[in-house]
Amino acid sequence: MQHRPQNWILILDFGSQYTQLIARRVRELNVYCEIHPFNKDLATFADNPPNGVILSGGPSSVNDENAPNINEDIFNWDVPVLGICYGLQILAHNEISGSVEKADRREFGRSELIVDDNTDLLKEIPEESVVWMSHGDHIKELSSNYEVIAHTDNAHVAAVRHDEKPIYGVQFHPEVVHTVYGGQILQNFVYSICHLKGSWTAKSFIESTIEEIREKVGDDRVICGLSGGVDSTVVATLVHEAIGDQLQCIFVDNGVLRKNEFQDVLDIYEDQLHLPVKGIDASDKFLERLKGVVDPEMKRITIGETFIEVFDEAIAHDDSYKYLAQGTLYPDVIESISFKGPSATIKSHHNVGGLPEEMNLDLIEPVRELFKDEVRNVGRELGIPEHFIKRHPFPGPGLAIRIISDVDRPKLDILREADDIFISELRKNDLYDEVWQALAVLLPVQSVGVMGDERTYEFTIGLRAVTSVDGMTADWAHLPHPFLAHVSNRIINEVRGINRVVYDISSKPPSTIEWE
Ligand SMILES: Nc1ncnc2c1ncn2[C@@H]1O[C@H](COP(=O)(O)OP(=O)(O)OP(=O)(O)O)[C@@H](O)[C@H]1O
Ligand SMILES: O=c1[nH]c(=O)c2[nH+]cn([C@@H]3O[C@H](COP(=O)(O)O)[C@@H](O)[C@H]3O)c2[nH]1
Ligand SMILES: NC(=O)CC[C@H](N)C(=O)O
Ligand SMILES: [Mg+2]
Structure with missing residues (x-):
């Protein structure tokens, strides 16, 4: 399902540990944005190109042999571009090869930014303020197409602006809280330079999402596993608003829930959230399977597989179910599409995530572009009680782990x-x-x-x-x-x-x- 609104910012990821933070800061301005790898095929955005592009930082040096480069096609959109750290360095390097080189001194941590021109990107930024630096390379020579709009003691090029095009770059990291006016800088870029308004709110998200779910589902039925957690509850509530009783929720007692959890949560779902939920007590089955299992990963796998079985049985005699609604979140998506590839498996958290392949159901994942706190805000806007929204996370494999x-x-x-x-x-x-x-x-x-x-x-x-x-x-x-x-x-x-x-x-x- 595609929730991308008309107005949005594209963040191209060059591998920075802060890329998610850029997205969060932009979202906090109520502007929708998406992160994609630097080498993403831009043709996928042809229908609805972004209104601005941010190039993230990254661990590479622009002089490395296979250094990630900018897909020059972004300039065909004719929208503003902001390069951050590596993003700035690669802009400079593409103007003059060899202009970026290893600095004598790595700069890591706080630094004093001195503003030379506060007319656009640095509007309302005091003459001197603290910024966060994290780089080993620096720009030695700047093409005459660019003008320096801020410097520090150590970096004579700390922020730049293109002479003719709306292209900007900063050597520091505005997305990090230690950059005191970082939020203002991103706001200047997004609001003043890209001309976006902060119109992407929980309310507008809910309206458009409900519309999309209705369109997609038509007269079919949807099944949704509820865990007592925020994500699946918000998803079920959204789907319920969209298609009413075509939704069936299932809450399984897997035998490893907390004290009174099964009944308490069922009551909340029925009495306070008015969701059509069926409680299934499968505790015997789960505990039987878990007998003698000591290895943590085996516990997760066993529970995940048993969930699939229980779900399967629940809808076995009814082929009107065509969709499974799931609470996949944006961090899971970012991890799986990152050009670095998924990171090492520490724990197989998404143990119940494998349901659809086995069950031949299409997925509905209405919050797959949201961060956890955004899901909470959507939940609040949907009227889910605060005490439910603030419930501590509880893992799918429950007390077993x-x-x-x-x-x-x-x-x-x-x-x-x-x-x-x-x-x-x-x-x-x-x-x-x-x-x-x-x-x-x-x-x-x-x-x-x-x-x-x-x-x-x-x-x-x-x-x-x-x-x-x-x-x-x-x-x-x-x-x-x-x-x-x-x-x-x-x-x-x-x-x-x-x-x-x-x-x-x-x-x-x-x-x-x-x-x-
Ligand atoms: N006891 C349960 N009964 C039915 N479905 C469940 C149960 N526990 C988990 N699920 C389903 O499996 C999915 C993954 O569960 P898990 O707890 O791992 O996810 P989560 O990301 O923590 O989501 P949530 O915040 O909803 O708990 C849930 O979103 C839910 O759809
Ligand atoms: O749904 C889940 N299935 C799991 O297998 C799982 N393991 C850990 N957690 C929860 O994830 C968060 C981070 O946990 P860890 O620091 O233990 O990895 C914490 O909130 C943990 O409770 C899980 N959630
Ligand atoms: N944070 C960054 O983007 C670092 C860029 C580059 N790797 C450097 O060390 O200068
Ligand atoms: Mg959970």
Whole structure:
């Protein structure tokens, strides 16, 4: 499904670690944008060319043998172009080969930008301000077609403008928060130079998406697996708004949900969100398959495959289902289309993602161009209650990957109780919204304790709470010690089988949020 609105910005990726940030900054201006690899076939945009192009930074040096180059066809669109770091260097190199060279001093970190011309790109930027630099090459010689509009002590070419065409370049990174006026610079480019208005909002997104879903689905039926998470819920709500009861949602009890989760979430779906949802208790099947499985990846694969089976059975006798609605997000898409290729598999997160091939259903992925926080905003605009939107993420494989050994009912019961104490205490103490995610893990470690003069030899619960923006990196949450003491005390006293509680103080990376 294509959600690209009439007005948009194309970001060509040269491999920078900040490319996603450029997209986020542009989206924050309520302007739609897409990231594509630098060598994307531009003919795919012929119907609706972008209103501006941003060239990202990148790890290569323009003098490298196979350095990625600009597809000159972008200039045929006659729209403004902004090169950032490598993007600027490649513009300069294409004017005068050899004009970019290794700098004596690498520049990494904060630098003082001095504005020489504040008429367009640098409008409203103070004469001196802090920018973020991250480069080893610099521009030694600038073609006479370009004019310097800002410099730093170390880089005499920090920002440039073409004499005749709307082509600009910056050596620093306006997309990074450390560039104090970076947002203003991007705003100048997008609003003033590309003449775009901030009209891409959650509301306009919802309207156009509903229209597209209606057109695509016609009289057919759609199935959607709900996980209790934000993404699938927003997707189901959008599809429901579009086609009403042609949608059937399924919420599966896979036996590794949290305490009361199955009933609580079903109730919310029915009573508050009014979604047509069928609850399927498949816990026996899942737990049977999980018996004796210790390896984390095997747990994920087993659960993913069992999901497919349960879905398959649910619609086996009804061939009116033609579509599967899924909550694929933009970061997944970016990763799979990046010219660097998908990164190494740390964990196979998208374990249920393989449904359609096996089920012969076409996909509906209405939020595949959105970031998580944008999905949340769409959810709010759709009227999904705030307490639901702010629910912590919960992994598809559930508690199975929080039991650091094989999974069985007794262990699940222990973990459920401990998790419930931790989460409900976080809520009670107004700490739930302060952390991005919190969880308990059951460690297969037995240790000695003493309770009521008796020796105990029982299992350990690990508590983990993290702060994060997107889950890609995270810090352990510095929860108040009296709070941790209280939770630990309650777990040891109330949960049979636990005599020790530890708190995880590792950040991501190098650790991950989940233990498996
Ligand atoms: N218990 C479940 N019952 C039915 N479908 C499920 C269940 N758990 C996951 N799914 C389906 O599998 C998809 C992937 O689940 P997963 O939790 O891995 O994704 P996610 O990106 O975290 O999305 P969400 O925010 O919706 O949880 C979900 O979007 C949902 O469609
Ligand atoms: O749907 C999911 N299926 C999975 O297999 C899975 N593994 C981890 N997670 C969630 O992803 C986020 C990052 O987790 P990690 O730091 O552990 O990789 C955290 O929010 C994790 O809870 C999963 N979600
Ligand atoms: N951040 C970048 O785009 C770096 C560009 C180039 N690799 C340099 O070191 O100068
Ligand atoms: Mg989920």
